[in-house]
Amino acid sequence: MLRQTKHLMVKDKIKEWINSGEVKPGEKIYSENELVKIFGVSRHTVRQAVGDLVHEGWLYREQGAGTFCANGITQNKPNQHFPRTSGKNIGVITTYISDYIFPSIIKGIESYLTDQGYSLTFACTDNNIEKEKQCLQSMLSRNIDGLIVEPTKSSSYNPNVNYYLELEQNNIPYLMINQYYPQLVPPHIIVNDEKGGYMGTEHLIKLGHEKIIGIFKTDDLQGVHRMQGFIKAFRENNITLSPDMIITFSTEEVDTVLLEKVRKVLETSDEMPTGVFCYNDQVAISVLNLFRELELRVPEDISVVGFDDSYLAEATETKLTSLSHPKLEMGIAAAKWIVSAVEKRNQNDKHSIVFEPELIIRSSTAPVKGEVTQET
Known part of the structure; x- marks a missing residue:
């Protein structure tokens, strides 16, 4: 039997479980190892099938917890009826999350959004295109209300553009921070x-x-x-x-x-x-x-x-x-923009924000020996 046929067989069977109620919305499905044993297929085939179902909205992933059932929905209308724990959920995807300037950016985002009654879903790409794809699939499966994104490897063509177009198709506003994908030119907040x-x-x-x-x-x-x-x-x-x-x-x-x-x-x-x-x-x-x-x-x-x-x-x-770099201010500005977009307050306001940098002079720079400089 061809691998593609096995892949479709696994997908169809999992969808059958969901449609029949054997696996209910919110319930965890079998692990990858268990699915390999149940269907007698390779791990690659299981991953391909589950990945497709996540993207199509039948399943969603919780990092560190497993893969869960969403509502039984039609394949061509992913995420449309996905149950939310909160009616106000904003996704945040950054390249890194726990070091350097990123905690300050996230603090700014989180402080404003929580004050406005929004819940947050964080994801991190490690500046890796494939991880960004997984993050976007996860965000789409959660049926988020809006998305703040720091682009991954923004200087070259991004193969995940289709997911951003899917956000636009589903009228989910998104904003890019620090940089943006030139092929999309979305609203963005950056430093000059x-x-x-x-x-x-x-x-x-x-x-x-x-x-x-x-x-x-x-x-x-x-x-x-x-x-x-x-x-x-x-x-x-x-x-x-x-x-x-x-x-x-x-x-x-x-x-x-x-x-x-x-x-x-x-x-x-x-x-x-x-x-x-x-x-x-x-x-x-x-x-x-x-x-x-x-x-x-x-x-x-x-x-x-x-x-x-x-x-x-x-x-x-x-x-x-x-x-x-206006770390905290950028986070707050991004949160204000996305809330306004979600609540339809800025439908005609697609502007972007560019922060101007300031030179902070400390002891790591000095005149060349013997030079008369122009600095005061």
Whole structure:
């Protein structure tokens, strides 16, 4: 028997259980291992069948608890009659949830939504496209009223666009924060990342630095836009930027090869760089640790600028110059927007919000030795 036939057989049987009442709405279905034994099929076949049923609204997943039955609904109208524990439920999908700036963003979202009587459903993608797909399937199966999303790998085409179009088809408002998918251009709340990249780089240039390393994460638009600002600062100050001074990395490389790339630039450069602009404060802290290992003094030998003005900026002995990110304010603004959209108060208001960054100068940057600078 062909695998596709087995896959459809498993789907049809589970739907039969739901329609006959053998499995009732809210009840947990058999585990993956049990379904493998019941049907005598592979684990892959079971996962494919269950995944389809989740997307189609027959089932829903609870993280850490299992897979449960939704109402018996028609395959072509997923989620239409899904029972809710609350009539006011907002989904929140972030790339990360428990570290760096994300707890502050989530705190802002949660504080406003709970005050308005809304319940929240959180999910995290770890900046992984497949995990984002699973999160979106789960949110759709819960029949949420609205969705706040931080995009996953926003600088390239996202194969999960169809789920966002499904949200639009079902009149479920959604808002993107920190960045947005260019192919959708949805309402969004972001920081002016290009301007931040420009401001941080120009700060170094005015301190007399011309040989500046730029480190950018390029699978997210934040990094792309910050790089644009970095390059623009060189052009507008009539300084030649050497191509080998730009270091790029992806999500998967941040904990593996990124610092080796930095080390290689330092070792092979004809002229020792005197400044570094970092994609964010996390990267900047890693760079500071590398410089300590290499016995490079900050800022005496090399100046460092971060981005996001996170708690990390003041967590080390050398306090980090950084660009501000309105973490709490962004969360509150996102929550206000989604509540207004759900309650139909802003049907004609599709505006987006762009926060302007502020340069926070601390002790990680200083003038190049012997230079008269333009900074006051």
